[in-house]
Amino acid sequence: MKVGLLRVQGALVALPVDVLREVVPLPERFDALPTAAPGLVGAVLLRDTVLPVLDLAALSGTTDGTAPPTAAMGVVVLVHDGRALGVLVDSVHDVVTLDPAALQPVAAGERRLFTAAFVRPGTGEVGSLLDPAAVFGVPGVLAMTSAPDAAEGQPPAGTGTGTGLDPAHLVVRCTSAGGAGDVLLAIDVADVQTTLPSLSPRPSQLSSAWCLGVTDHGDVRLPVVDPLALLGLPPADRSTSWQALLVRSERGLLALVFAEALDIVRVAPSARSAAPPSRGLAAGVVRDVARLPQGPAFVVDVAALLADAEVSALTSLNTGPGAAAPAGEVTGEVTAALHHDPVVLFRARGTVTAPLDQVDGVVPFPAAPVPWIGGSSDLGALVTDADVVPLLDLSELLGRGRLADPTAGVVLLVRPPADDPDGPPRRVGLVVEELSDIERPVWREALDEAAAEERAPLVRTGSATGPLLACVDLHALAEPFVRVGSAATSPSRGPELWHAVTRD
Template identity: 30%
Template sequence: MQGTQEAESAEAADMLVGVVEIGGMLFAIPIADVREVIPAPTRFQRLPSQHPDLAGGVLLRGKAIPVQVLHRRLGLDAPVLNGWDTDLSDRETTPDTPAAEGVIVVVRANGRVTGVLVDAVRCLLQLGDTWAQNLPEGQDDLICGGYICDTHGHFSMLSVPELLNIPLAPSDEISETARRRSRVRRVAYIRFRVGELNFLIAMKDIASTVPTSALEPWPVSGGSCLGLISRHGMEMPMLDTLANLGFSSTGARPTEASGVIIDFPDDHALAFNVDRVVSVVNVQEDAVYAFPPSVTSRWNLFDGVHIDEAGDQCFVINVAACREDADLLRLAATSHRKKPEPIKRMAASSQGEGRGSDNASEHGIGSPLLAGIRSQSNRYLTVCAAGDFAVPIEAVSEIMRVPVQFGEADFDGHLVNLSYRDRLMPVYDCAQRRGNGIGQFGTEAGILILNKDGHHFGLAVEAMKSIDTGRLKGFRNADGTASDMPSEQLVELGLGRASRLVPVEDPTVLLP
């Protein structure tokens, strides 16, 4: 026992600490837990937290780090920030108040990171060159030791675990929770709203989305059908979603509508009207629950219901059941292609393995250089950020509406830090990151949530246009072959005369 205590004392004596000044007093932090020291920013970023010791956040290599001002907790005078006295309890001014002169000590331990605003870094010391002091009873847990040095006098040791016991302190490594989540099977759904009801439909089951389009009259219009639309060279019915899924319909007969398209057997399709696409969400397979048949007369067309974090019910549509439903099959049979050319082209492209391989090579599809812009499911999300462009749907983890009003972006396009899954997520102006000016965010704006190196980032776009099937088409080289350079690619969305060429980008390349 005595040998163990001596070993611990020897280890403590060898500990190297950094001595910092806060409010005229000296404090120490173990150097082993200090990741780096950076200058204080001109302004702190706002944080979604009411913790009284948080001054705001700083962006460090693309990650938002919360910064603490410990003066209030240590019983010291609040720092003067650009001539203003900082009231740490005033959350209206503190998070966006100019920073004091000083530096930020970035502390890291057990995979968590936080910043501490200090007036200055004084020196480095070994504890073996100091004398330990007893702590008074009732001492704040933030102080874990007291020492006296011949040169600098008294200083107190700050507890690193207590410093990290702060809201929104992010992890700089993939946590066990993240690893556990990665093992849980999640399904990507589009969440949309019709009337007062929310619905989820699996992303993989959607052929495309339909922007607001004029409805053509149809003899069958009325009841469960609103009219006809043309999409990707096919004419198809636009259905009243509520009526066809067994809910009470409003009975409205609009002249135009937007919706989602589901493919049916034998090259048929149906469009279901949508009032508003809310977001794209990833839902655990075991988070969909059965509901009683009394909820809807067409309960067999659903997998169940999902309850989101806000407590809202979202009915999960079973597309496989829809494709076997007799009523929907009869309506789908009325859909038809206006021109036969797209079918012939598709059939020709699938004849012969060697020929298909040649086509893939011709358009650069097989090139590893195009991995970031190639969609494995041939589905692309078209967005607007100072101009339309498409991204592979697999590159986007989720899509969310803009929850706050953005201020001006920083020089690198950083707009704001949001709380996402209990962590800070930096959000950037997509238009500015593309070098196309400053984004204009209105009611159609959204945030693409991307996963990079185990961390989440947001790209704010002006509008989310549609989800379509498509294929890459490279610019032609002098020898007639297609380029395999990512910057020389377009994606052809749709088929036949309805097709269009749109620029395509890897959204993760736009991140800092």
Template identity: 30%
Template sequence: MTLLAERPSAAEELLSGAVPDNRSLVQIVTGTDTTVYGMFTIGPALVALPLSELREVIPCPSEFSQLPTRAPGLLGAVNLRHLVIPVLDLRQLIGIEDNSGTDVIVIVAREGRMFGLLADEIRGVVRVPNDALMEMVVGGAGVPLFQQSFEQPDDGSIVTVLDSAAIFELPGVPVVKESGTRNQSALAAAATSPDSADAGFIKAGDTNRRVVMLLRCANIGLSIDVNHVHSVIPKLVIRPSPLVGESCLGVVTLGGKSVPVVDSLQVLGFGQLPKNDTERGIVLTMSRGLVVLSVSDVTNIESVPATDVLPLPTAGMAQNRFVQGALLIPGKGQNLVLDGEALRSDAHLDNLANMGMPVEGSEEALAEEAARARKRAQEEVKTDDAPEGRRVVPVVKKMLTYNAGVDVASPLVQIKEILPYPTDYIPLDAVGAMIQGVFTHRRATVPLICLTTLLGRYEEVDRATARVLLVDAAGGYVGFIVPSLNAIEESIWEEVEDEQRGVGTDPLSRRLIKVGTAEAGRMLPEIDLERLAAST
């Protein structure tokens, strides 16, 4: 059962409300003025409910048990763990005639009362700033079911928020009382904390149950508590990036930022996802940004007893800090339960999240550049640490620092992609010391050039740790082999080009640039890879 719609345009934005111009993505993710919603479709309409009210999602039976009452949209009832849950079809109430494709029932719980809604598919969870909600006024004497909405920024499509309390006001509609006592403290926390909003959903009614999102990675079933999921990308379109390498597959655009995408299986130490099997994305909120876990599919949201999560065997199996245990869900198979807190506190993933950059030309990129310009105008940048006789100017830009026999830096915008050393290439090192060989990439042939050799440092390169920096050149790409990468850092100042001294007049003149901070930075030679590629 496919629960996420194929919507390529949505893969380019957060599944959330419009981002206000005066607030950053990090403020929206970490601020307290957000509400977590579960989204689903009813016919062609995209509908949302606060996650604290969306109890769980269950399969739709072939037929419903009949109730001795009549009400508009009432289909009957289902038995959910010995609770008789009335089920409504909102399409009959809002005038949607297409009844095809119904797959699931969304169980809604509010104020100690429960009912079910027929839905076509689940679209995952999403955080929406409260000030991004738009109020709607419905005329007439009927009961308004929708009084708020929010807009998706990529295509302008509207998500309407269902007022579940209005369902209780419909004439003749039965609801059932929840068993047990609601956890009011959890719900109070849900109203004030962006992370505990999801926890309120988990603890509402039954504190001994966990609500998990079921995932599939190749042939491995995974699950993660929904309170750790920021949002779901229904159609993952990964773009190339200099961040590619190790577990990072590339980036996806979310809210005006290029957010890193990682291979879930590789992060977990379970191998690698097939390249053609990265259909969905699970967005996690890290302390310094966002990161996307690529998965094959998102199959359901389930409410399960906490005691059903069983510890993994200690014999014959290595400990994995990202896995809490195993979970068997009848009809859904075996699943490894991920430790969402461990994933969100992982230093490697957090470092990747911190490397998310505003998309060039986006409102966020322009705002960030304007803020930097104001900061440079207001603050005196320390340049008195420049070497004697050298002229430097304050410059703030992203630099890739790496080793090429010596530590050097290059502007990140010059590097189109970072690749591992190719295992299959045509060796040409006998032709000349500079060119190591030629390989094909993205339907283009790329020459491999050893940068350490160009810099006059004839050192053996370990192909296991070496990387290839792909740079645009006239008529194609040039791949520069470097022994290892260091980090992506911001510059503080750079040396002014000086024709008399020869600084910056040729690709290997190595003008100096300082990265880090004014108090604790380091000076490195800057290599202009684009000029170097053009001169080869």
């Protein structure tokens, strides 16, 4: 079963995803309701709907309910049997799949809110499964009738006639800088992992014209993207407060900023118009324009967005907060005028680059690596849900000497082409000091095949006067360690491992 993970007064709580609707910011105050109920803190006005809000900690007896919860950062809107109410949460985490057979039932009792205990996949943290029926059944709670799109599957007025269940879309307002006005985006709710009620991106070397920096979400540091700039529109106003919605590709998460969530509506085909001709990424991402009561909204194809090479590359570089945190100011902007394939810059006793498409992901150095049986490296191996990844000091492989403290670095996961096309892919973890940047080279030296045997192309990043840097072939470095049946020994450091030599 799929559940959304929340945190309430520090405790991990799960709810079935089909009852989770959205997350809204914590209001400055709650309005009083003419009723008394355990844990009821008041009501908020959500798009002309009065939404009662419960404090689960007070309801379950964790707190006495006499003081407002200091840890709460937002309100999660729940919809169950055509009724809606809100619950206070400290934070919103991921969507995970729980094995029903692994749930440990909780004994029945008076005011039982939680039906089972579970172990969070990947972390081992114990959580509790909340029973939506028990929450909505609290005596005295005036749960409101939910919006027609959630209750009956019918489109709201103004979105077309529709047949059956037309796709539900989250409509968000994005505010452009320089007085360019607001832009509405409509995104299929099936593509939205969750929403963050407030967001303040931190500067990062990942920053570009459309990447605003990074933010932490649960155990992951992920890139924050301005969808307006990404689509070639005037960028978002950086003086306003932001919310964000999270979307997930096969490689990782991405945060898209917006100013305000307006509604969830079902957009019928009859309420759509063909999108105007456009260039760049927008040509494949904006499918059409939805005619909504709030105004025209660009319908965003999230799958097409995440399929873009540069966007996909950003999602693959999700790192944990324990990793070396990217910091600093913008070092360069990714622009459509640069045609060379992007490279990732990192530190390994000097600045080195590698083709971005060779990096399968970036993770922190593990706190407790396991021994690498039969391997020559003393760094051990990283155990993941899918494989056991041997860890290698990249600087040492390149003949630069060992890193001063590999355990303080980050791991580039590399998945070279498998020797056996029918066999399972294997990965190697190359340990570097820190991840520095992602850039498109402004210049790349072209050498013929004979010359490349002695010296492969150099790349120049940042600007026309930027440094010439080595571009390492990570696949060639990792390939000897993933060959099925081969001994895990140090590979030769011949010129075939390099695209270039360094002048760092």
